[in-house]
Amino acid sequence: MGEPAIKITGKSVFMDKVKDLLPEGGNLNLCLTCGACSSGCPATGLEGMDPRKFLRMAALGMDEEISSTPWVWMCSMCTRCVYVCPMKINIPQLIFHARKTWPRDQRPKGILGSCDMALRSDTCSAMGATEEDFQFVVEDVLSEYQEAQPEFAEMQAPLNKVGAEFYLNQNSREPVTEPDEMVPLWKILHLVGADWTYGTKGWAAENYCLFLADDENWEKIVRTKVKAVEDLKCKVWLNTE
Amino acid sequence: MRKSFGDPVADDLRFVVKTVVGEENFIDMAPNKSNNYCCGGGGGYLQSGYTDARRAYGSLKAEQILATGAAYCITPCHNCHAQVHDLSEIREHAWQTVHLWTIICLALGILGENEREYLGDDLKEVLMYPAE
Numbered sequence: 001m002g003e004p005a006i007k008i009t010g011k012s013v014f015m016d017k018v019k020d021l022l023p024e025g026g027n028l029n030l031c032l033t034c035g036a037c038s039s040g041c042p043a044t045g046l047e048g049m050d051p052r053k054f055l056r057m058a059a060l061g062m063d064e065e066i067s068s069t070p071w072v073w074m075c076s077m078c079t080r081c082v083y084v085c086p087m088k089i090n091i092p093q094l095i096f097h098a099r100k101t102w103p104r105d106q107r108p109k110g111i112l113g114s115c116d117m118a119l120r121s122d123t124c125s126a127m128g129a130t131e132e133d134f135q136f137v138v139e140d141v142l143s144e145y146q147e148a149q150p151e152f153a154e155m156q157a158p159l160n161k162v163g164a165e166f167y168l169n170q171n172s173r174e175p176v177t178e179p180d181e182m183v184p185l186w187k188i189l190h191l192v193g194a195d196w197t198y199g200t201k202g203w204a205a206e207n208y209c210l211f212l213a214d215d216e217n218w219e220k221i222v223r224t225k226v227k228a229v230e231d232l233k234c235k236v237w238l239n240t241e
Numbered sequence: 242m243r244k245s246f247g248d249p250v251a252d253d254l255r256f257v258v259k260t261v262v263g264e265e266n267f268i269d270m271a272p273n274k275s276n277n278y279c280c281g282g283g284g285g286y287l288q289s290g291y292t293d294a295r296r297a298y299g300s301l302k303a304e305q306i307l308a309t310g311a312a313y314c315i316t317p318c319h320n321c322h323a324q325v326h327d328l329s330e331i332r333e334h335a336w337q338t339v340h341l342w343t344i345i346c347l348a349l350g351i352l353g354e355n356e357r358e359y360l361g362d363d364l365k366e367v368l369m370y371p372a373e
Contacts, residue, residue, distance in 0.1 A: 042278050042301045066304055074294045078279030079244050083290050110288035149353055149371055171319045181357040184342035185352050205319070211285025240319065 012061035012141050018097045026090035031055055037081035047071040051081045051091045058094060065099035073108055099213035107212055114208035115217060120226070125204035127172040135159055135200055137175040138182070144184055155190040157182075160195060160232060161197035166235035168224070170195050170204040185240070196238070202228025205240050245274040251275070257341070258315060261348035268309040278302055280316075282324025295324070296331060303328045306336055312361065317341040326359070337361040 031052070038050035038095050049071040066072075077092040085091075085135075087201035099107070114126035123131055142157045156163065172183045190197050202225035209217035229237045242251045251274045259267045270277070274332040281298035289295070302325065306314050314329075314336050316322040328336040339359045348359070350368045357365055 008290070039284045040276075040278065042281060042298045043294075046297060059244065070291065073285070073289045074291055074298065074300070076281055076284035080277075080279065083243055083275055101249070108289040108291070110290050111285040113361075114288050119346065145352070150247075151371070173319065173323075181340065184340070184346040184352065184356050187346055188342060191349070191351075208288060210283060211288075223256065 014063040015058040030087035036084045043075050046074045072098045111212045114214045122201040125172045126206045127176045131200040140177035141179045158197040163233050165197035166236045166238050167229040168238045171205045199228040246275045268311045270305040280324045282320035288366045299328045
């Protein structure tokens with residue numbers, strides 16, 4: 001006789017909860033343990049973890065371990081593991097929900113701070129740039145280029161243009177730290193004759209509340225941005241992120 | 242691309258890149274499109290504070306880029322740009338990392354002096370706009 005089979009006593013409250021939330025239960029019960037996920041995951045090996053191991057630990061009811069490993073912040077949720085999985089198991093969703101088990105104030109400070117900053121104004125800027133800051137930078141940079149580059153004397157970077165075809169958003173990094181990087185995009189839009197606008201509200205493209213796994217504030221930021229696009233009656237929301 | 246629009250849009254982007262740099266100057270990495278590896282700039286990684294883990298994660302991407310032997314890596318996404326640029330910096334600037342809009346405007350001959358932050362010395366003066 002060999003060794004008796006290991007008896008699983010732990011019951012995973014966590015995995016059952018996530019299964020209830022996902023369509024088809026995220027297929028979380030269907031793992032064949034083939035390891036295709038882990039073999040192509042850049043996060044494999046970090047913190048001694050990999051996607052297959054994480055899923056197995058969840059299935060074994062090791063809730064404490066999977067809700068405390070910082071590895072959940074080292075997965076970028078790129079979904080390559082789902083793409084290669086023969087059973088299409090949604091491991092990234094499991095990880096996203098594991099992020100949510102962390103008390104909000106103990107989640108990574110940088111992500112938390114960026115989320116909280118974005119919630120402070122309707123610009124949704126994680127760097128805290130205000131409506132006035134954005135308008136000033138855009139107008140200042142535009143006038144400089146209109147003057148210095150003759151072919152672009154007529155180029156516009158409209159703000160709050162009602163009824164424009166495209167509402168363009170912008171990562172805060174550009175207006176705040178490298179405003180010249182906004183210009184090549186303006187030039188392309190100018191040359192193709194695009195009817196576009198920025199909005200002073202909701203212009204910041206980033207959404208760190210999503211990464212923080214803070215659903216309520218993730219939604220709040222998306223709604224603020226959607227409202228900005230709808231208030232300007234734009235047809236297409238162009239996200240540069 | 243893998244998460245949203247899929248490979249048809251990845252093909253569209255290749256059409257754009259090949260058009261601006263020339264077919265003979267485009268080198269795809271392997272694996273590519275939906276089989277590609279994430280660079281590790283997304284998901285909040287850049288702000289997470291786990292810098293060593295982020296760079297270890299990105300080493301797979303760095304190896305892919307180095308294997309192409311290309312001098313430039315084009316990153317249309319912001320997070321990818323920041324991450325791939327950082328991966329290059331910690332490897333003594335093994336390649337240049339540019340936004341797609343930079344290389345389009347360079348090819349169109351409308352890229353000004355102050356819009357060349359991410360170009361290498363080999364392209365810093367090429368097709369300068371306005372012409373001197």
